[in-house]
Amino acid sequence: MTKTSNGKLPAIKTAIPGPKSREIFNTEQSFIAPGRQRISLLAGLAFDHGEGATLTDADGNTYVDFFAGVAVASLGHGHPGLAQALANQASRLIVGTFATKERAEAFKLLSEIAPANLKRAHLYSGGAEAVEAAIRLARSATKKHEVASFWGGFHGKTGGVIGLIGDESKQGYGPLQGGQYTVPYADCYRCPFKLTYPDCGLYCVDFARQQIKMSSGGALAAIVAEPMQGTAGNVIPPDDWMPAIKSVAKDFGALLIADEMITGFGRTGKMWGVEHSGVTPDIVTIGKGMGSGFPVSGVLLSDELGKAEPFAKPSASSSSYGGNPLAAVAVAETIRTIRRENLVENSRKIGALMLSRLMALKEKYEFVGDVRGRGLLIGVELVRDLKTKELLGKAVTELIFTECLKRGLIIMGYFPKIRINPALVITQAQAEAGIAILDEVFAHVRDHVDWRHA
Numbered sequence: 001m002t003k004t005s006n007g008k009l010p011a012i013k014t015a016i017p018g019p020k021s022r023e024i025f026n027t028e029q030s031f032i033a034p035g036r037q038r039i040s041l042l043a044g045l046a047f048d049h050g051e052g053a054t055l056t057d058a059d060g061n062t063y064v065d066f067f068a069g070v071a072v073a074s075l076g077h078g079h080p081g082l083a084q085a086l087a088n089q090a091s092r093l094i095v096g097t098f099a100t101k102e103r104a105e106a107f108k109l110l111s112e113i114a115p116a117n118l119k120r121a122h123l124y125s126g127g128a129e130a131v132e133a134a135i136r137l138a139r140s141a142t143k144k145h146e147v148a149s150f151w152g153g154f155h156g157k158t159g160g161v162i163g164l165i166g167d168e169s170k171q172g173y174g175p176l177q178g179g180q181y182t183v184p185y186a187d188c189y190r191c192p193f194k195l196t197y198p199d200c201g202l203y204c205v206d207f208a209r210q211q212i213k214m215s216s217g218g219a220l221a222a223i224v225a226e227p228m229q230g231t232a233g234n235v236i237p238p239d240d241w242m243p244a245i246k247s248v249a250k251d252f253g254a255l256l257i258a259d260e261m262i263t264g265f266g267r268t269g270k271m272w273g274v275e276h277s278g279v280t281p282d283i284v285t286i287g288k289g290m291g292s293g294f295p296v297s298g299v300l301l302s303d304e305l306g307k308a309e310p311f312a313k314p315s316a317s318s319s320s321y322g323g324n325p326l327a328a329v330a331v332a333e334t335i336r337t338i339r340r341e342n343l344v345e346n347s348r349k350i351g352a353l354m355l356s357r358l359m360a361l362k363e364k365y366e367f368v369g370d371v372r373g374r375g376l377l378i379g380v381e382l383v384r385d386l387k388t389k390e391l392l393g394k395a396v397t398e399l400i401f402t403e404c405l406k407r408g409l410i411i412m413g414y415f416p417k418i419r420i421n422p423a424l425v426i427t428q429a430q431a432e433a434g435i436a437i438l439d440e441v442f443a444h445v446r447d448h449v450d451w452r453h454a
């Protein structure tokens, strides 16, 4: 049983945004530089606190949160155990580098839950930093330098990984790192080859193999793959895709880096995204939910790989904040809580329920083109036409987002590939309340909006 059976439900008392939110938001807008997250700009809200899978704004309005800071708040907001553990640690020691009891505990817990033999770890502060470290490790181990990634993939925005982004958002910053190639992902709803699984025989994998062969300078060090793609819209590939990609990596003498930044720590109804396919990656990158909001990320690796130099040389893989005492406590407390409160099981169970309710919405609304999910990683695609799969326009999706907010639901619904990834502590009542709001908003769109053309 989880401890979360009595969570708060949505309660809206003011216009959205309310007066206090407006004031705080506008003050911030006078000083903050442009380029912050779109969801925050569209919402125009200021938040005061959260509890479990709910957030309460400065005017006292409570929302069910299907966003969770893009799958960061694994234990939900304001988790008392995590808050206490961080407060205790903050009053004793914050600065890192040396071994501490807490850091030893964090590494031990990570090794207990790690996939297969990836029992060693390095800790960092941000996701991109961890993926960069994984690539440096792969280069150290293979003595090669090229990297392949996937269309729709996202691994961060720093110089070493921006070229691996599988969409146009990497454009406009000048030369990307050389030796980086993107190949099609197994996005079966939008198969780039217009084939159907399983009849396709995973043609995208054959194509990826050929594409790498034709573009590479013969020095592929790693293939970086999300077991399920988050940024692309919570896309779920067939379970045999990841093992097939591992065999491509093997063919090129390269390592498979599974980027589990979003899919790790129970998000998909199993501890790791790779468990769904049974593949063993060579390296796993972790972040987001691992600290439940505390900025911590990391790389999981095997004993053998950990010896590869220059990565393994003293000071070669460290950073100022990676694994500092606060981060270590956040990781240890998050893992302990996920286990104690059976949150992987909650993710599986509530995720399955949400998926079945959303499938029913697919039958009900002509503009719901696809619904897919594993655990609490769920994607919904909204289209103008079920055949052409042309995506619903921005005016409609932004309306969906704001109409949901007005009723007490925060959801990444401002683009047509809706991403649903609430805290792992979400209760059945909260999940149902959120989907009921989405249903009501979809009905509003069907009845009052020229959604095919807007």
Ligand SMILES: Cc1ncc(COP(=O)(O)O)c(C=O)c1O
Pocket: 070, 126, 127, 128, 129, 131, 154, 155, 156, 157, 226, 230, 231, 259, 260, 261, 262, 287
């Ligand atoms: C799969 C994946 N990898 C890496 C990152 C980058 O993480 P960060 O934003 O912490 O740099 C993200 C962020 O969304 C992600 O989804």
